[in-house]
Amino acid sequence: MSRERADILDAKKVLAEVWPGQVQEDSVALLKALHILTRDGTLNHDARRKLKQVLHLVQLLRPSLDSVLDGQPDAVIADLGTGKSYLGFILYDLVIGPLGHGSIFGVDVRAELVERSQKLAAESHFTRMKFAVGEIADTMLPNGRADMVTALHACDTATDDAIRFALHHEAKVIALVPCCQAEVATLLGASSGPLEQLWRHNIHRREFGAHVTNVIRSLVLELHGYKVRVTEFTGLEHSLKNELILATRHQKSNPLARRKLDQLVEQLGVRPALLDVVGG
Numbered sequence: 001m002s003r004e005r006a007d008i009l010d011a012k013k014v015l016a017e018v019w020p021g022q023v024q025e026d027s028v029a030l031l032k033a034l035h036i037l038t039r040d041g042t043l044n045h046d047a048r049r050k051l052k053q054v055l056h057l058v059q060l061l062r063p064s065l066d067s068v069l070d071g072q073p074d075a076v077i078a079d080l081g082t083g084k085s086y087l088g089f090i091l092y093d094l095v096i097g098p099l100g101h102g103s104i105f106g107v108d109v110r111a112e113l114v115e116r117s118q119k120l121a122a123e124s125h126f127t128r129m130k131f132a133v134g135e136i137a138d139t140m141l142p143n144g145r146a147d148m149v150t151a152l153h154a155c156d157t158a159t160d161d162a163i164r165f166a167l168h169h170e171a172k173v174i175a176l177v178p179c180c181q182a183e184v185a186t187l188l189g190a191s192s193g194p195l196e197q198l199w200r201h202n203i204h205r206r207e208f209g210a211h212v213t214n215v216i217r218s219l220v221l222e223l224h225g226y227k228v229r230v231t232e233f234t235g236l237e238h239s240l241k242n243e244l245i246l247a248t249r250h251q252k253s254n255p256l257a258r259r260k261l262d263q264l265v266e267q268l269g270v271r272p273a274l275l276d277v278v279g280g
């Protein structure tokens, strides 16, 4: 047996532990190119954690992906703050590629990461995987099309930009796993009132601020007609940034969510910039 073939079989064994039955032989080369597997087919601790996270996310998103891709053969999935594009490549390898239709568009502000991903997509013959360099907030995809938007750990307010992007593109599904967030914690620091005890201490302000940020994001999506589910994304041992906000458009708007949002910001005395998408 050739050395290369033996390496692939070793790598498949390593991967089978993480995701039994799912990894194709061709995926091994891709995972090596992504530096998830080392050149000799092993999986280090950080790479194992990242791979588990991404595979778990793909599994959680599978029903939404299927409904978007079933209804529309030319559906576009936009992955925002794509970074090294682990999610995009694994999504293509496991779902979009085998399905034979649909495309993925990665957006990131870092040109060197985008160039690297473009090169890898070409080498992997992932012809329906494209990229753009740019700020999420300023990017419009060709024909204004993004049927589903994903943003995995897009830094701080980049998750809010992902929401604005999804609304501009009238995405049917939006999947957000927010990252660190500072804006609301800063605003709470300047806010006083009956609830002030909830954020008097720095650590509470940071944690409560992150919680309020995601509550506001969810209400913003609801008032735009999305049905929102917020769940734990993966075990805390894999990531501290552990919340998945999954929104599916099911109506034009939701005035009740609008009233709840207005009440909440009034009670807390904070108006984060994302409220620019709710008008008046």
Ligand SMILES: C[S@@+](CC[C@H](N)C(=O)[O-])C[C@H]1O[C@@H](n2cnc3c(N)ncnc32)[C@H](O)[C@@H]1O
Pocket (backbone or CB within 6 Å): 080, 081, 082, 083, 084, 085, 086, 087, 107, 108, 109, 110, 113, 134, 135, 136, 137, 151, 152, 153, 154, 155, 158, 161, 179
């Ligand atoms: C923490 S990384 C996450 C990367 C990837 N989604 C993942 O989970 O592996 C965040 C990425 O978002 C990009 N980013 C942050 N703010 C952005 C913005 N406003 N517009 C475009 N990209 C942004 C960064 O360059 C970085 O690559």
